[in-house]
Amino acid sequence: MRSLLRPIPLLLAVASLLAACTSEGSSDGPGGRVELSFWTWATNVERVVDIWNREHPDVHVTVSRQTMGDELVTKVLTAAEAGNPPDLLQAEYQALPTFVSNDALADIGEHVGEVREEFAEETWEQVTLGTDGVYAVPQDTGPMMLYYRADLFDRYGLRVPTTWTEFAQVARDLRAKTRSSYLTTFSSNDPGWFAGLAQQAGAQWWGVDGESWTVGIDDEPTREVADFWGGLVSEGVVDDQAMYTPQWNKALGDGTLLAWPSAIWAPAVLESVAAGTRGKWAMAPLPTWNPGEERTGNWGGSSTAVSAGSEHVEAAADFALWLNTDPAATRALVTEGSLYPAARDAQSGPALDQPPAFLPGQSTFYTEAKAIADTAARWTWGPNVNVAYQAYRDAFGAAITEGSRFSAAVGVMHERTVADMRRNGFTVRG
């Protein structure tokens, strides 16, 4: 009897697997209600989506929480290929060309085209990729600025640097005064951070010239930025540990690191990793390469896109538009998710009257931030940012470990990126 019963659990397993395979794909809820799925990692975005669901009983959005990163791009592409992509997804600007090149996104131009006036021109370019299509609605941007420990700058008698030359000097002065602290660290784990710094210096890593791509990762500005940091690291005046590690968290909290060239969303990060230093930080514009220049880059920033495979493209586009331009929605994104909205009206909205809770002393934080954001450099992302980013992590990690020149690592990034594009058949010039 026992041996007769043994296959039954197996058969049940097979049956439930088959059942699981067939029950996918129904996206209409009870009573003809449209059901939309939304893959996102934005902080507390559920609370914003709740507002939509309350106001729109006929279109229900379900948030599926994801981890941000290159893996998510592959996950979306795989889901799209398998025929069950999410209706809506959060996409970082640098991933949009990859998505579009894989046919994963719907062109929502006819549904959202009229809102282009609500965004800065360079932000809108990020979601059109310079074509006639519109592949996403911008959500937030990440203009870079310098965060520093005002109390420790006072203690060591340091002046807030306005140029990178001054920045290097401050780093040296600090090391002359104390051996236990560094001004900041150079991270081989954060390609997006380095890309932002290169943007500020005037780099153009990718470009479109007619029907072919141009790649300029190994350009003069990028090499200069790389060697500037490489020099500081080999001089021993800037630390070389990665960001977003337990050790880095501790260093920000205990004053081992005095400054962090970061982006507008930094206060939320600092709050979560170094809560004890609340009120001790201040924000200044990112140092520039030439005195008196006003220019910055972007680190991060994302958009809301609609899958090409969605059965409800129009409803999804409506939601994407609402999420990023409706005053109630953007206010909630700011207060609940502490992100900096891409929509111009929202940037001067009431939610941004108060400084971030972590920098209570800097009452004009968002006014200053808006002025900085307006100086962000123009930028085009290429179709294989993931490859360039991985090359960054490997090549700069090796350069730090081996003590070789950082500009050589830039060369490796360039080479691998171009080789990957050529191998896949993209037309590449230069």
Added chain:
Amino acid sequence: MARRGDRGAARPGPALVPYLFLAPAIVLFTLFVLVPIGYTAYLSLHRVRVSGLGLGRGSRTQVFAGLDTYRQALGDPELWRGALRVLGYGALLVPTMLGLALLFALLLDRPRVRLARFSRISIFLPYAVPGVVASVLWGFLYLPALTPLPVPEGLLGPGLLFAVANIGLWGGVGFNMLVILTALRAVPPEVTESARLDGASELQIALRVKTPLVTPALIMAGLFTLIATLQVYTEPTTLAPLTNALPSTWTPLMKVYNDAFVRDDIHSAAATSVVLAAITLTFSLVFLRVVAGRAFAGERS
């Protein structure tokens, strides 16, 4: 058949019955082992072809590439650098693992051991800790600014191989000890007793009597460790964000993961996987042939 009448006709013939019982296993094996392997092989023979800017509709197609993907995957020096690291890791881990496991097992197998149960459990316990948790835990211990232990400098730098091997050792030694200890328990007491009567010391009994008798268990443990070595992935992947010295291609398996899920090149990942699987299989078979053939030869005669 006619003899059985109506009742017999409804029944499947006796030759079919075994297959009916085997069917679930065969179906599952086909669905979840054979088909994926076949699909991997299929993917490894193809590649993606983009045209122009790659931004228009349908500008990306899958084309047959033959062995080109393999040439590409095998021609990448990073793969071989990773393979070398794994070899170094294995050269470090396998002897240490087997040596310590055997040592602990022999110590616990001595007569009148104090706290035997407690020691056995505490040596085995790390095996129950998932690899990711163990790596995070050790990663924190390796970070100079956080560790409460007097760890040497540069464990997450030049000493990385030792750092990773230590995690593998910590997690695996208990399991292998248990395998050997079980074999030791099966050694008949007469054998050790007669050795003792002949005047052998405990050390001599351990080295000259017990160790040769548990060689099959040692080989088993060796095989497990060897396979675990070739598959090392969790520990370096978890440690990678903590250090500059650990590139995304540190081991071949990490390269496969990164090719497939970060670089979005599933075809080259498939080709590398096929090659790795072939190498692992060869390694295991050769190991079994050479080592086990010699060890079990005495038993048969």
